[in-house]
Amino acid sequence: MVQVFELSVESDLGNLKAIRSFIKEAGTSLGVDANTVADLCLVVDEAVSNIILHGYADHVGRIDIRVASNRQDLTIRIRDQARKFDADDVETPHLDESLQDRAYGGMGVYLIKKLTDEAEFKPVPGGGNELRLLKRGVVPAK
Amino acid sequence: MGALSILVGQEQGHAPVTVFEIEGDIDAATYTELQDKAAEAIEAGAANLLLDLGQVEYMGSAGFRAIHSIANMLNTEQKPGMHKSEHVKLLNPKGEVARVIETLGFDSFLEIYDDRNAAVASF
Amino acid sequence: MKFEEKKKVLRNCSFLSGLHDSILASLADHSSILDLEAQTPILTKGEDGSNMFFIASGRVKVHDDDVVLAYLGVGDVFGEMAVLDSGVRSASVTTEKRTRLLCLEREDLWHVIAQSPDSLRTIIASVLQRERDIVKDVTTRTAQLQAYEKELEIGRRIQADFLPEYIPEVENWEIASFFEAAREVSGDFFDVFEFGPDGYIALVIGDVCDKGVGAALFMTLFRSLIRATCQLGALNHQIASKASSEDHIRQILQTSIDSTNRYIATTHSKSSMFASVFFGVLETDSGKMIYINAGHESPVIFKRKGDPVILERTGGVLGLFDFARYNIAATKLEKDDLLFSYTDGVNEAKNEAGEQFSDWRILQAGASGWSDVQGLLDNVLSQIKEFRGRAAQSDDITMLAIACLGKSRDKAKSLV
Numbered sequence: 166m167v168q169v170f171e172l173s174v175e176s177d178l179g180n181l182k183a184i185r186s187f188i189k190e191a192g193t194s195l196g197v198d199a200n201t202v203a204d205l206c207l208v209v210d211e212a213v214s215n216i217i218l219h220g221y222a223d224h225v226g227r228i229d230i231r232v233a234s235n236r237q238d239l240t241i242r243i244r245d246q247a248r249k250f251d252a253d254d255v256e257t258p259h260l261d262e263s264l265q266d267r268a269y270g271g272m273g274v275y276l277i278k279k280l281t282d283e284a285e286f287k288p289v290p291g292g293g294n295e296l297r298l299l300k301r302g303v304v305p306a307k
Numbered sequence: 308m309g310a311l312s313i314l315v316g317q318e319q320g321h322a323p324v325t326v327f328e329i330e331g332d333i334d335a336a337t338y339t340e341l342q343d344k345a346a347e348a349i350e351a352g353a354a355n356l357l358l359d360l361g362q363v364e365y366m367g368s369a370g371f372r373a374i375h376s377i378a379n380m381l382n383t384e385q386k387p388g389m390h391k392s393e394h395v396k397l398l399n400p401k402g403e404v405a406r407v408i409e410t411l412g413f414d415s416f417l418e419i420y421d422d423r424n425a426a427v428a429s430f
Numbered sequence: 431m432k433f434e435e436k437k438k439v440l441r442n443c444s445f446l447s448g449l450h451d452s453i454l455a456s457l458a459d460h461s462s463i464l465d466l467e468a469q470t471p472i473l474t475k476g477e478d479g480s481n482m483f484f485i486a487s488g489r490v491k492v493h494d495d496d497v498v499l500a501y502l503g504v505g506d507v508f509g510e511m512a513v514l515d516s517g518v519r520s521a522s523v524t525t526e527k528r529t530r531l532l533c534l535e536r537e538d539l540w541h542v543i544a545q546s547p548d549s550l551r552t553i554i555a556s557v558l559q560r561e562r563d564i565v566k567d568v569t570t571r572t573a574q575l576q577a578y579e580k581e582l583e584i585g586r587r588i589q590a591d592f593l594p595e596y597i598p599e600v601e602n603w604e605i606a607s608f609f610e611a612a613r614e615v616s617g618d619f620f621d622v623f624e625f626g627p628d629g630y631i632a633l634v635i636g637d638v639c640d641k642g643v644g645a646a647l648f649m650t651l652f653r654s655l656i657r658a659t660c661q662l663g664a665l666n667h668q669i670a671s672k673a674s675s676e677d678h679i680r681q682i683l684q685t686s687i688d689s690t691n692r693y694i695a696t697t698h699s700k701s702s703m704f705a706s707v708f709f710g711v712l713e714t715d716s717g718k719m720i721y722i723n724a725g726h727e728s729p730v731i732f733k734r735k736g737d738p739v740i741l742e743r744t745g746g747v748l749g750l751f752d753f754a755r756y757n758i759a760a761t762k763l764e765k766d767d768l769l770f771s772y773t774d775g776v777n778e779a780k781n782e783a784g785e786q787f788s789d790w791r792i793l794q795a796g797a798s799g800w801s802d803v804q805g806l807l808d809n810v811l812s813q814i815k816e817f818r819g820r821a822a823q824s825d826d827i828t829m830l831a832i833a834c835l836g837k838s839r840d841k842a843k844s845l846v
Binding site for chain 1: 497498571574575578614615639640641644701702703704778780782783784785821822824825
Binding site: 368371372375376378379382390392412415416 | 695
């Protein structure tokens with residue numbers, strides 16, 4: 166059985182707390198244990214913070230978060246409409262960004278990697294990007 | 308803007324210790340408050356900082372980056388044989404915060420106490 | 431909903447812009463109102479379609495299963511493609527919130543167009559514009575994907591370029607390595623080099639936290655700093671006799687790690703970049719090894735006789751705090767002992783149940799014996815793949831191992 170929870174917010178750092186509450190509610194109602202729920206709140210917070218600070222650095226936009234359970238697995242999709250990649254710029258990826266800017270994600274990315282089973286990032290139809298996070302075996306069977 | 312409150316106090320161990328009692332969530336929206344408060348205290352002469360995390364429900368990488376930059380602000384001398392920071396220490400991190408400290412390996416670099424008096428006396 | 435309101439909704443749709451008022455009136459006459467609650471499916475991909483919809487109020491999402499393709503609102507139209515060419519629905523549409531639609535059947539649309547051939551030109555123009563928008567979106571999306579993939583490819587290329595071109599051949603020792611980059615991650619590195627006086631080999635394995643080009647660039651920095659400080663250290667010390675060389679080697683190892691840590695911690699403190707590193711220096715004559723394990727997965731020595739020896743951490747990660755201290759520990763490799771080092775892509779490889787490969791499976795692989803070092807690595811790799819099953823590989827996998835073959839029995843005879 167698939168259960169879905171969705172939240173849409175503006176790309177504002179002030180919304181991070183509401184996002185964490187949303188993840189906590191969604192995870193708890195699915196029966197996920199408290200420690201894992203806390204890990205998921207952290208991971209989503211890190212991902213969304215990166216999107217707001219990098220993807221939406223110079224403009225405002227929407228961020229869509231979708232939590233879905235599929236049997237015992239939990240998938241969280243975070244969708245943004247940030248236009249980071251310029252269609253005219255295909256040949257020259259942004260290597261001129263300073264090492265510091267480029268590596269900004271550092272600790273956040275490390276935590277996402279450690280606390281999820283899969284973390285996949287890709288541009289999606291309609292513009293924007295999607296980060297798909299997967300955590301296996303955390304939704305108890307009913 | 309932030310829902311972070313930082314109460315600044317002074318204690319005396321073998322050296323004066325500035326204690327930050329922090330309450331609220333430390334995330335990308337609020338971490339600058341911690342950093343700025345610390346910079347203020349350092350400018351006013353603080354050389355030792357104890358961060359009381361007992362009332363911190365949530366701390367993300369932004370919070371850790373703040374602690375990282377504060378520790379680098381206060382540990383400016385190259386002392387041979389220094390193991391963990393002598394000038395920034397943590398008190399009572401709880402639950403997920405304590406787990407992330409371990410995941411990031413910050414416990415290799417900062418002393419962590421569960422007793423305020425012991426923490427103050429250690430400086 | 432009155433006739434005038436219907437006409438207003440239709441006039442509001444850019445798809446019909448340019449149509450004469452009398453045509454709009456005719457369409458309004460033939461259209462019916464549909465009120466739907468939120469989360470109600472309207473069209474399903476693959477089904478036949480004979481009607482099209484104009485949105486009077488509310489919001490819908492166009493999707494393919496759970497992948498959302500677009501959101502539509504007031505003034506938008508959907509379903510027209512199937513109506514115009516008698517095809518099947520190319521996507522599904524479901525309401526997001528309470529929505530009011532005007533619904534028009536295929537026959538009614540064609541009937542109205544037949545009465546006024548000019549209106550056909552307008553409809554065709556709208557359809558062509560829609561096609562152009564789709565092409566533009568697909569092109570942009572493809573360009574975005576290509577740009578992103580290109581960045582990842584560059585990261586992997588940088589990483590691959592910085593792996594050792596060749597692994598030194600050392601008499602009586604066998605060294606083997608394995609490396610496989612994950613799609614997005616490019617932070618693993620390893621290095622093997624001779625330095626200083628004859629008879630010393632450096633073995634380095636590390637993992638930079640982060641992914642993509644950023645990780646790859648920092649990885650090159652870590653690797654180069656370690657190598658350069660080592661070579662410089664060796665040059666600086668005049669190694670006169672073997673007796674003092676052990677102290678010098680210790681000093682070189684310590685300085686290399688300390689200065690690498692300090693450089694990254696101070697010069698790049700804003701990026702909070704860090705790496706875990708295991709750095710061992712082996713004296714090839716005696717098998718003695720000194721090492722620093724800076725927050726890295728603990729390498730293991732599989733002994734010919736006795737329990738495996740775990741080389742525990744001697745300090746935290748590199749690159750965060752310039753006051754951090756790293757201790758040197760010592761161990762020894764006897765004949766037929768094998769030192770196996772790896773990154774967390776090995777012990778943290780996950781299967782479809784979310785379980786990790788773990789340290790104990792690594793120990794098990796070593797306990798079952800090996801004929802040569804490469805053979806052990808191949809064995810561990812095939813076990814990881816079998817364990818992982820259909821789960822994706824989400825992290826770089828790196829392994830570096832060295833085994834002591836013992837003194838060559840023929841050596842004395844070959845010198846006359």
